[in-house]
Amino acid sequence: MKIYSLNFSLFGIIYFPNNVFINYLFTCLCILLLINAINFTDGINGLTSLISLSIFAYLLVKSYYLFDYLFIFLLFLFIFTILNLSKNIFLGDSGNYIISSIISVILVKENYYSPQKYFTEEIFLLLLIPGLDMFRLFFVRLLNKKNPMLGDKNHLHHILLKKYELKNTLVIYLMLINFPIYTYYFFQNYLILLTCLVIITYVFLIKNKYTK
DSSP, X not given: OOOOEEEETTTEEEEOTTOHIIIIIIHHHHHHHHHHHXXXXXXXXXXXXXHHHHHHHHHHHHOGGGHHHHHHHHHXXXXXXXXXXXXXXXXXXXXXXXXXXXXXXXXXXXXXXOTTTSOHHHHHXXXXXXXXXXXXXXXXXHHTTOOTTSOOSOSHHHHHHHHSOHHHHHHHHXXXXXXXXXXXXXXXXXXXXXXXXXXXXXXXXXXHHHHO
16 A cells, blocks of 8 residues: 555645655655654653544544454553553553554555545644654754654653643643544634644643743
8 A cells, every 4th residue: 555645625636646756755754754753642641542542533433434443452442541541551662653553554545545535634633733743852852962763851741741730631632633633524624723723732832841
């Protein structure tokens, strides 16, 4: 499977049947970025698994037939989330890679077989917060002459956790992911407004980190 088309709500479907860059390099880049973005959210109990459940929930809303294939996996992920929140078990890199790889494969497969089902802007909005945080951390670490792949306590969830307790941090983070994408699901004309709202909210939440 590979990405050979991009479906934009404004421009329609653009096909790249023989474009090596899009078909292979862009596909690999998208998968790697998604895997790293989700991996960057693993810093507090329950966050990565709840984000993943949110993404899977939206995928099921769009492609309900996936439930037949994902039922057992989602059941284990739900049980894991409960145990993770109670500090009885932890995800680790391997768990992150498994979950994010499954999400990546589903998105590429859906794009390959049903390019009209998902808009490019839709996927962008769904993954906007993890993506924003990943790119911010990457460039901040480079500016500070640090290895961009080494962990720190500068993630959005760490910043939120300093101000709020774990429960409120999880609620805020999940709202930033779920509210825009479900609003977009019903009101696609609000894409630009929703994107700006998410970015402004993100900047507002992290600004105190850089104004101290």
